[in-house]
Amino acid sequence: MQIFLQLVVSGISVGMIYGVIAFGYQLTFATSKTLNFGQGEALMTGALVGLTTINFLIGNHFGVSVAFILMIPVVLLFGACQGSVVEWLGVRQAIKTKSEAGWIMATIALGIIFKNLAENIWGRDALKFPSPLPEASLDIGGIRIQPMEVAIVIGALLMMLAVEVFNRTSIYGKAVVATSNDRDAAQLMGINTGRVITFSYALSSMTAALAGVLVAPVTLTGASMGAVLGLKAFAVAIIGGLSSGLGVVVGGLILGIVETLTGFYVSTGYKDVPGLVLLLIVLSVKPSGLFGKSAIKKV
Amino acid sequence: MLKIDQLVASYGKVRVLHGITLQVKKGALVALIGSNGAGKTTTLRAISGMLRPQSGSVQLGDAEIAGKPAYEIARRGLAHSPEGRRVFPTLPVRDNLELGAYPRLTGARTKGDVAADIERMYELFPRLRERRGQLAGTLSGGEQQMLAMARALMLSPEVLLLDEPSMGLSPKLVEEVFATIARLKAAGITMLLVEQFAAAALEVADFAYVLENGKIALSGEAAKMRDDPAVRAAYLGGGH
Known part of the structure; x- marks a missing residue:
């Protein structure tokens, strides 16, 4: 039982990361019905820019914790810029011409380019990311928890909560929701929906970049860290439903926990299988996702 | 004009x-x-x-x-209350009205008193006041029509x-809608x-x-x- 609980706790922090990235997929899907398939790369570049920033700050005699906090706005800004670039280069034209698949290829291509750039700037090796919190595990009733794992869960939830509060209370957030509801009607309200879509891409990459610097101290960072995370988070977005914020959190947790359990009780070699099997099951039983509303096309 | x-x-x-x-x-x-x-x-x-x-x-x-x-x-x-109403279904009535005033709230148009105008809409369409916290998607067809008109008026349009x-309303509601239009005309819109x-x-x-x-x-x-x-x-x- 002790071991089981330990595995669940470890699964939760991994799952929250999946959840945050999947949340990013939702943000752009809501406003534009398109996704950034380079979302994993947005996480990776965010983490590496964070690494360079934090090392620079530490080199200038800042403590690790202070440096980590000072680094976050830099990473958020970088993520926002990167997302805007992806929307501008890869998506805008496809939306304008109502292309069905152009944005898919374009965002994948941009993801590969970002990965290549990162390999050339930071190398191909996995790098150690300074941890702002003690790396020694806390012992809570016999279950070991790394402080950074707690920080991941709190950071991820805060980020999603912040977006939710923005959407519900500010007029600009309401404009984002209106654009998600009905793009044409939103235009009639005087909302520049093109700009709203750019904004949702910026916000989406921002959440990914933040997820990157949250997970980096626990794992390692490097040019190849994003691909698998991006793919799994995509599975989570499908499992949880592309329209439900709660869905991706629950979907992420399910996947994270199932993975760690499989890794221990079956074999680490099969760690990736259950999540994908789950994805296949959900797709065949409830294609709109566990929490999604089914899309009924009205004629 | x-x-x-x-x-x-x-x-x-x-x-x-x-x-x-x-x-x-x-x-x-x-x-x-x-x-x-x-x-x-x-x-x-x-x-x-x-x-x-x-x-x-x-x-x-x-x-x-x-x-x-x-x-x-x-x-x-220029405000346009479109065919099919097109209200924002996942937002409450009040937010729908606020979005009608988006250009006024974001500096693209003279602001005036948006809160007072929302109040005026509630007076013009008392049903909307009753429903102000409800999601627009849950309103009846007639209520959605009132909301669409009120939302368009929130622009303080030229x-x-x-x-x-x-469209799609019961004869009694149709009468009500035309009475409202007559009232808007009397108000100089x-x-x-x-x-x-x-x-x-x-x-x-x-x-x-x-x-x-x-x-x-x-x-x-x-x-x-x-x-x-x-x-x-x-x-x-x-x-x-």
């Missing part, structure tokens, strides 16, 4: 409007009537920028707005385009009204245009048109 000259618009390769010319004077209520498929909705869409016109001119006040994006046209003070405000209930539209309007196959077939003062036997036979179903 609104001056349309030789407006031409198409859906894909199918030309729907073949050069529409019409005018709405400040403070006037102008009705645009005609059979299904005559191009009434398309005319409104081409005016508000939902559909990009191919040629022709649309003047709002002194400014040429043809071909401009819809959001910019809205910011200049001109209001109303597309089939009576400039309106272009598209209606299937031609008789009722001619009852409230000052001036009317009859659209036929994408062209203006007839125009004149609403009162005169109402009494014209030819118009009655062709568009008012003879009866009333």
